[in-house]
Amino acid sequence: MSTGRVRGTDLGDVVRFYGIPYAEDPVGDLRFAAPVRRSSWPGVRDATRPAATAQRLRFDPDPAIPEPIVAGTDILHVDVWAPPEGAGHPVLVWIHGGGWESGSSHQPWFDGTAFARAGIVVVSVGYRLGVEGFTSFPDAPDNRGVRDWIMALEWVRDEIAAFGGDPGQVTVSGQSAGGGAVLCLLASPPAAGLFHRGIASSPAVLRSPAAQAPKGATAAELAAGGRGAVDEFHRRLRRDNPFLMPFRPTIGNETVPVPPLEGIGEGPGLGVPLLIGSTATEFEGLVRALPGPALVPGAAMILRSQELPTTGLRALARQSSGRSLRRAVGAVVDAATIHSTVVRAAETRIAAGGPTWVYDFRWAAGRGAVHCADLPFFWSVPEAANVRAYLDAPAPPDLVAAMHGSWVSFVRSGDPGSPAYEAPARRVQVWDEPPAVVDDGLADVREVWWPDGAT
Numbered sequence: 001m002s003t004g005r006v007r008g009t010d011l012g013d014v015v016r017f018y019g020i021p022y023a024e025d026p027v028g029d030l031r032f033a034a035p036v037r038r039s040s041w042p043g044v045r046d047a048t049r050p051a052a053t054a055q056r057l058r059f060d061p062d063p064a065i066p067e068p069i070v071a072g073t074d075i076l077h078v079d080v081w082a083p084p085e086g087a088g089h090p091v092l093v094w095i096h097g098g099g100w101e102s103g104s105s106h107q108p109w110f111d112g113t114a115f116a117r118a119g120i121v122v123v124s125v126g127y128r129l130g131v132e133g134f135t136s137f138p139d140a141p142d143n144r145g146v147r148d149w150i151m152a153l154e155w156v157r158d159e160i161a162a163f164g165g166d167p168g169q170v171t172v173s174g175q176s177a178g179g180g181a182v183l184c185l186l187a188s189p190p191a192a193g194l195f196h197r198g199i200a201s202s203p204a205v206l207r208s209p210a211a212q213a214p215k216g217a218t219a220a221e222l223a224a225g226g227r228g229a230v231d232e233f234h235r236r237l238r239r240d241n242p243f244l245m246p247f248r249p250t251i252g253n254e255t256v257p258v259p260p261l262e263g264i265g266e267g268p269g270l271g272v273p274l275l276i277g278s279t280a281t282e283f284e285g286l287v288r289a290l291p292g293p294a295l296v297p298g299a300a301m302i303l304r305s306q307e308l309p310t311t312g313l314r315a316l317a318r319q320s321s322g323r324s325l326r327r328a329v330g331a332v333v334d335a336a337t338i339h340s341t342v343v344r345a346a347e348t349r350i351a352a353g354g355p356t357w358v359y360d361f362r363w364a365a366g367r368g369a370v371h372c373a374d375l376p377f378f379w380s381v382p383e384a385a386n387v388r389a390y391l392d393a394p395a396p397p398d399l400v401a402a403m404h405g406s407w408v409s410f411v412r413s414g415d416p417g418s419p420a421y422e423a424p425a426r427r428v429q430v431w432d433e434p435p436a437v438v439d440d441g442l443a444d445v446r447e448v449w450w451p452d453g454a455t
Helices: 113-117 130-134 144-163 177-186 219-224 226-240 284-289 292-305 310-320 325-352 387-391 397-413 443-449
Strands: 005-007 015-021 044-046 077-082 089-095 121-125 165-175 197-201 274-279 356-361 428-431 436-438
Touching (some): 089 397, 113 397, 165 397
Parallel strands (some): 089 165, 356 428
Antiparallel strands (some): 015 077
């Protein structure tokens, strides 16, 4: 690499590297600044152990995917899994989820071994989270976390050949907040040309404005208060936004100039093949845990924040008829937070002529098709930490192989091996036992969120 040598771990058929820096350590004057490209280092840097993580305060106190927290400040780095030999391998760049405030590049469900065995170089990105990554301040650039993603992609462009990767075959991917990141990058002018395919899994794109720093608060003052002041500020924003995620990309600057669900229908990102999808019952588990008095006001706030069309309320009421209150509220939350994003993205893309594929994970065994349940299948890690407990059922090997194979195919060729989402058939790949392709697979969500064929 141009910045120096690194020592990874030879796993036999895969080589793994942890914590390769792509930007300078964001401390001092750089804590709330745009990322600065990493300068070179002397000697050989050890990349055999997980490096420092940005996560400080977990979004979920009991997360589905184990979230290791590693102490330190040098957090702007990538983890790499690569085939031990050869060159010109396609590249999968992964942006983890976690509500833009938790998660890390080291999470065990995102072990890139299976992809590397299939001849794909995997790059998992660490980036600034929470207040440091996404809160707007008058004296700091917005979207510092987005800028981190872009710089990581620039690192891939410039350095991935050293790991056998082809910088001309880069797929950017992510789930939940990371899926929202993919849509942001498709709409981001500075990211144009840095990737050539996109996978947005259960993408979260909230349409209400991002939380602003309280009046008078500055990044410089917060940085001067140290780590404790930043953490307390984080907790304060979370308390002030009990039903909405306080951290997310800000719209209206050079990194994300227009809302992603508008931007993906124009510009250079339109020509990038996009694979997008969700799970059938994303947040039913979350809704089951809500206290009764919070159910209706919480759902109402989410609906308002997501700009539900007035005509869609009646359709949503019809679809919820006969369900318990919790099941009905769960359907509302699923549709508002994830399913609406999938359908809006897919419809915007096909209206503008963008190549698009849609999947729907409906495997109903165990806990069912809840948020994150599809990830062990796509990553082919059915025995990773906490997978079996979270799914509450063994992952069927044939379904794991089929779903993992679809992503491998897409990363290699831009085609997941299923029909594209195109009018009028609007075919959707349903992942269940057995897998199937269905016509107009997003019909129910379109009825609510796209009643007149417009956003």
